[in-house]
Amino acid sequence: MxxxxxxxxxxxxxxxxxxxxxxxxxxxxxxxxxxxxxxxxxxxxxxxxxxxxxxxxxxxxxxxxxxxxxxxxxxxxxxxxxxxxxxxxxxxxxxxxxxxxxxxxxxxxxxxxxxxxxxxxxxxxxxxxxxxxxxxxxxxxxxxxxxxxxxxxxxxxxxxxAPLIPYVDWCLLTHPTKARAIQNIGGIGNVTFLPPNATPDQVVGFDTGPGNMLMDRAAQWASNGDLRCDTDGKLALSVEEPDYELLEWLLEHPFLAQKPPKSAGREEFGESFYKEVCRRAQLSPTSLEQQVLRRYLPFSRGTELIPEKLVATLTWFTALSIVDAYERYLPQLPDEVIVGGGGARNPALMQFLRTKLSPVPVLTHAELGMDGDxxxxxxxxxxxxxxxxxxxxxxxxxxxxxxxxxxxxxxxx
Structure with a gap:
């Protein structure tokens, strides 16, 4: 050739x-x-x-x-x-x-x-x-x-x-009258902010923080290795609330306070950080065999941690890191949010996002006639x-x- x-x-x-x-x-x-x-x-x-x-x-x-x-x-x-x-x-x-x-x-x-x-x-x-x-x-x-x-x-x-997808979002999803946030939630989360009729130099985009990576790892742990992810958000939705003390610590992650341009990966939110989360919660990230004992393993602060609560806490971490990024670093809150990636298929994550971003509509690519997957x-x-x-x-x-x-x-x- x-x-x-x-x-x-x-x-x-x-x-x-x-x-x-x-x-x-x-x-x-x-x-x-x-x-x-x-x-x-x-x-x-x-x-x-x-x-x-x-x-x-x-x-x-x-x-x-x-x-x-x-x-x-x-x-x-x-x-x-x-x-x-x-x-x-x-x-x-x-x-x-x-x-x-x-x-x-x-x-x-x-x-x-x-x-x-x-x-x-x-x-x-x-x-x-x-x-x-x-x-x-x-x-x-x-x-x-x-x-x-x-x-x-x-x-x-x-x-x-990274992220590189904002160029494609600009090509395909710029709206004539609405400001849009195009939120991808893969292993890592990233956002593209498109003002109405945006020019290339008006596009804002950056990694918002964790996506599915930490949630998936916790779901594997919670299921004794049977699950790769929290299917249908069932684990996260099975508890009434996250562990607030652990969540507060998670939200102090330095990446969230870093100004754009910024990008993240496993270096920030991969296995090393997951192990740090487990140490913080006094858990073994690899000990899966003692499920009954582990279910009642106490935190140092005196509360009980069940595996589902760890998944819920990390799901809230992803949702709140996205909301925090919008409030800190976008020029304005968008008129609508369009979510793609594997996170869009997680009802728990989508529910948490809609709760915290209300009254801003949170849609999926599918609702716009696009295949988000x-x-x-x-x-x-x-x-x-x-x-x-x-x-x-x-x-x-x-x-x-x-x-x-x-x-x-x-x-x-």
Missing amino acids: RPAAFFADYAAKPERLLIGLMSGTSVDSVDVALVKLAGSGRVTEAELLKALDFPIPEALRSRILALSHGEGNAEEVSQVSVAVAELFAEAVRALGAGKVDAIASHGQTISHTPPPPPPHVGELGGGATLQIGSAAVLAQRLGVPVVSDFRSADVAVGGQG SKEALAFCVLANETLLGNPANLPSVTGAARRVTLGSVTFP
Whole structure:
């Protein structure tokens, strides 16, 4: 395949077909989306044609999480990167999309350490981000160009490298008369604030704090490993109130007081912090076998902690971190909030958000006719489309980058 001819042919097409691949910080599945695209920027048209939620095998998930927790060496990173690419290729084949123009692969983040504030930007030891899932392997397995490594270019010019979805929100969800907050709740929570008829430099976006990551970990603990998440919010809704003392401590997390631009990951709200939560609550994060005894394990403050209350407390933490971020850092409260990601399927979390944000309507992407589960996979198709057209797609007002840059690298088969 001749790259120059490919780029010319791609730009000349009135419509393009891309497949987006996204595996987030929860590391539970690969979101696969076939998207038909036309135009670019604010005149982008993106139609979801087909989508698939492809599970990540537990053995591979464990290896990815171990790397995310700083365990393993360079050999393990390279081997897991190939394994992730092979899984992604399998997911694309399972989708059964036929011939496409390109693959947009976010990859799997195993490390994200954004740069410190100026004047340290650009110094050795500044920002770095790493998403694995070998683009070369993926391109060879599928026989089409792969756009990957979307975050590094923004980090290279002093940006956080995240969130990147606000550009896509600006393209697709800007409203002529309403101020909107587009809240994604994956492993981490992030928000895009869109004033009416927003221009790119008016878009505000940042990570709000924890999303599902801590709730999922607590649900695994509470279910003796039987659950990956709090299905239907049943655990959180089974108790009348959270543990207020623990919740107060959680809300003192320094990330919440950090001004945007800012981004978070497992470094802030992953296993290390979960273990700190457990220490604070005098719990063992790994001892699952003594369920009856654990149910009545006391806090140091004299109250009883049942597993469901830990899940409820962490669910409230996610909800209140979002509300706190809006009150502190948005130019105004939005006219409506639109929630996507796995958190939108958690009735407990949605109930807590609606309670604290009332009277502001809290909607889901589905209520706007969008597939919220495939939103990020679709979004990376939009970003890859800009890459293949040579257009910048980061927003310095969101990431803090010194300038706009074209995101991603293109790998040919």
